[in-house]
Amino acid sequence: RARVFISERSTMGKNQKREAKNTTDTLGMSSTERILKRIHELYEKGLNPGSDGSVGLLSIAADPLLQMKIYKPRKKVNVMLIGNHSAGKSSFINWYIGESVQTTGVAIETRGFTFVTSGRKRDTLKGDATFAFYDHLDGLSKFGKGISENVFSEISTSKDRNFSCVDFVDSPGLVDGEMEYPFDVTESIVFLADHVDLILCFFDPIGQALCKRTMKTIERLNEHHAEKLAYYMSKADQVEKEHDRQRVLIQITQNLAGRIKNSHAFKLPTIYLPRDDLAVPIPNALEEVCDDIDKAIRLTVQKNLTTMRDDCDAIVAEVANAREVNVARRRANASATAKGWALMVFGWFLLATLFYTAVLEACATKPVTTALRTHALPALAHRPVFRDLVEGLLPDGGRRWFGVDHGGAVAMGVLFVSFLAVQFVKSRVWKLSPTMTKKDAKRLAGYETYVREVKAVREELFKEYFKQIHDAA
Numbered sequence: 001r002a003r004v005f006i007s008e009r010s011t012m013g014k015n016q017k018r019e020a021k022n023t024t025d026t027l028g029m030s031s032t033e034r035i036l037k038r039i040h041e042l043y044e045k046g047l048n049p050g051s052d053g054s055v056g057l058l059s060i061a062a063d064p065l066l067q068m069k070i071y072k073p074r075k076k077v078n079v080m081l082i083g084n085h086s087a088g089k090s091s092f093i094n095w096y097i098g099e100s101v102q103t104t105g106v107a108i109e110t111r112g113f114t115f116v117t118s119g120r121k122r123d124t125l126k127g128d129a130t131f132a133f134y135d136h137l138d139g140l141s142k143f144g145k146g147i148s149e150n151v152f153s154e155i156s157t158s159k160d161r162n163f164s165c166v167d168f169v170d171s172p173g174l175v176d177g178e179m180e181y182p183f184d185v186t187e188s189i190v191f192l193a194d195h196v197d198l199i200l201c202f203f204d205p206i207g208q209a210l211c212k213r214t215m216k217t218i219e220r221l222n223e224h225h226a227e228k229l230a231y232y233m234s235k236a237d238q239v240e241k242e243h244d245r246q247r248v249l250i251q252i253t254q255n256l257a258g259r260i261k262n263s264h265a266f267k268l269p270t271i272y273l274p275r276d277d278l279a280v281p282i283p284n285a286l287e288e289v290c291d292d293i294d295k296a297i298r299l300t301v302q303k304n305l306t307t308m309r310d311d312c313d314a315i316v317a318e319v320a321n322a323r324e325v326n327v328a329r330r331r332a333n334a335s336a337t338a339k340g341w342a343l344m345v346f347g348w349f350l351l352a353t354l355f356y357t358a359v360l361e362a363c364a365t366k367p368v369t370t371a372l373r374t375h376a377l378p379a380l381a382h383r384p385v386f387r388d389l390v391e392g393l394l395p396d397g398g399r400r401w402f403g404v405d406h407g408g409a410v411a412m413g414v415l416f417v418s419f420l421a422v423q424f425v426k427s428r429v430w431k432l433s434p435t436m437t438k439k440d441a442k443r444l445a446g447y448e449t450y451v452r453e454v455k456a457v458r459e460e461l462f463k464e465y466f467k468q469i470h471d472a473a
Contacts, residue, residue, distance in 0.1 A: 031468040032297055033164045035461050036075040039304045042454055043072035057311055057454065060447050065440055066318050070311045073304035076117070076167045077297045082189055082221075083202035084214050085173025088234040088273070090114075092202070092289070093168050095273050098160035102170060112150025113188070116168040118158060125153035136195045143191065146182025161290060165297050169196060174213040186217045193225045198296040200289065202234040203268075205248040219259040226261040230292050236270035236282055245270060245282075298469075305462055312455045319448045326441075329433040340430025347422040354415040361408035363393040 046054035061068035081089040090102035093116055101116055115130060127148040131137050134153075141147055150172075156163070169192060172185050193199060201218060221229060233252060239245045249268055260266060269285030362368055372390055380387040436444070 030162065030164065031464060032162065032301055035301055035465055036165060036304065038457075038461060039073055039308055040075035042308065042457065043070075047450070047453060047457065055450070057308075057315065057451070060451065061311070061315060063443075063447070065322055065436070065444055066315065066447075068315065068318055070314070073307050074300070076165055077198065077293070077300045078167050078169060078196040079198045079200060079293055079296065080169040080171060080189070080192060080196045081200045081202060082171045082214075082217060083174065083234070084204050084211050085175050086206075087173070087202040087204040089170055089173075089200075089202055091273060092200075092234070093170055096161055096168075096290070096293075097156055097158040097163045099156050099158045101154040101156050112147070112152065112172055113192070114170040115151075115153045116170065117153065117155055118164045118166075119155040120157065121155065122157055123155040125155070127151050129153070140188060140191060143184040143188045147188065150182060162294060162297055166293060174211060174217060176211045176213055186213065186220060189217055190220050193221055193228065196228065197300055198230065198292060199225065199228045200292070201229060201231045203232070203252050204235055205233055205239050205245070206235070215255055215259060218256065222260050229260070230289075231256070231266070231268050232285070232289060233268055233270045235272055236284070237272035237275060237278060240278075240280060240282070301465055305458060305465070308458050309455065312451050312458070315451050316448055319444050319451075322436075322444060323441075326436045329435050333432045333435065336430055336432060340426055343422055343426040343429065347419055347426065350415055350419040350422060354412060354419060357408055357412050357415060360393060361412070364395045364408070369394055 041049050042056065043058050044056045046056045046059075048054040058070065058072055060066070061070045081092065083089055093102050094100045097116065097118075102114060115134060125133060127150075130151045130153040131140075131148065137151070140151070171189055171192075172181060174185065199221060203214075218229070233245075233249060236245060239248060249270070253266070253268060256266070256268075269288055270283050271286045271289060272282065272284055274284070274286070363372065372394060376390055377387060380390060
């Protein structure tokens with residue numbers, strides 16, 4: 001079990017080394033990336049990652065004393081691109097990160113999902129490795145047996161723009177006709193939409209933008225993810241005449257009108273990758289796409305900071321609740337113990353009475369009475385106390401048990417049943433609930449102090465975030 005309280009001397013050297021390593025690791029990071037990374041560390045590793053006494057919020061919440069379920073926020077923003085084939089999705093990713101990691105062309109290059117992420121080493125991961133790298137993909141396999149062979153990851157070392165804070169999901173190019181996918185492409189995209197923060201819809205102006213599969217996918221996404229969708233007409237530089245572009249924009253808008261929600265806020269800017277050989281300037285909203293991604297990053301930072309505050313408050317509240325429950329259990333245990341002892345003493349009394357009644361009945365039988373009168377009483381002639389005791393057990397010829405026939409047997413039966421009833425009630429009443437040990441209480445107190453320190457770090461992260469916004473303005 002993780003320890004919250006640690007010796008300052010034993011960890012000072014380790015902490016200094018860790019701080020030096022953290023400084024090295026965060027060199028070159030943007031403020032936003034540092035904040036997202038720090039939030040992720042606080043959930044997984046705690047205030048001092050690598051030191052003996054550091055414990056993350058996830059481990060604290062999962063402690064048997066609290067038994068809470070919280071989820072760590074993602075340290076990157078997930079952006080999915082959808083559209084017909086040759087809509088420029090892969091080209092945009094290559095342009096954004098400044099590296100050609102995705103194959104581009106007029107042919108249907110992307111038949112599966114490709115996750116593009118930043119890392120320290122250029123690498124490519126295939127199906128199983130990608131599923132292991134992204135744990136939220138576990139449910140994707142239900143959409144077809146062939147999906148695992150069509151999921152890839154491209155890890156790039158690029159630091160361009162805000163790529164270090166973004167994971168791109170390049171989806172299969174959507175086409176109609178005889179093109180068959182080895183999995184249900186529309187439902188797979190809808191499934192992944194639950195795990196992304198922004199969905200960029202690219203429409204190719206050269207004939208394929210209005211394909212039925214694309215429209216069906218957008219209609220499905222609008223059912224639950226309308227607020228994540230942003231629409232763009234890509235490759236606008238391929239339609240140089242203004243009236244032709246307007247005609248294409250009108251066609252796309254008309255086809256989308258009945259399929260999208262919040263149509264009053266609908267926008268369809270034209271975008272294309274920068275080029276210097278255009279004869280006539282064409283409006284290019286490419287920076288708007290970058291702004292949408294930056295906005296998603298900012299919202300994710302705010303959401304993660306808010307989530308961390310709520311989780312910290314929930315843990316502190318659960319600690320207080322655990323203490324109250326422990327106090328209530330101790331009181332209930334004390335009451336149950338007192339009742340249990342009272343019932344046990346009463347049971348002993350019934351048992352003793354039962355034994356006395358059985359002795360009286362035994363002494364009332366003729367053989368025992370004859371033996372006691374003939375042998376026992378003469379032998380006790382010089383011990384009057386014991387002689388009186390034995391005489392008290394013998395019948396005196398009067399009516400016993402108030403004249404009830406077999407009254408002794410009846411009394412013994414009543415006493416025995418009463419004893420069993422008392423034992424049953426005692427077993428039901430004398431039940432003790434588990435309570436905290438002193439060690440448990442100390443651990444809870446340590447958690448509470450520790451989480452309050454995490455909240456203080458969260459406040460510092462919020463100040464750093466606001467300072468970044470102020471400086472950018």
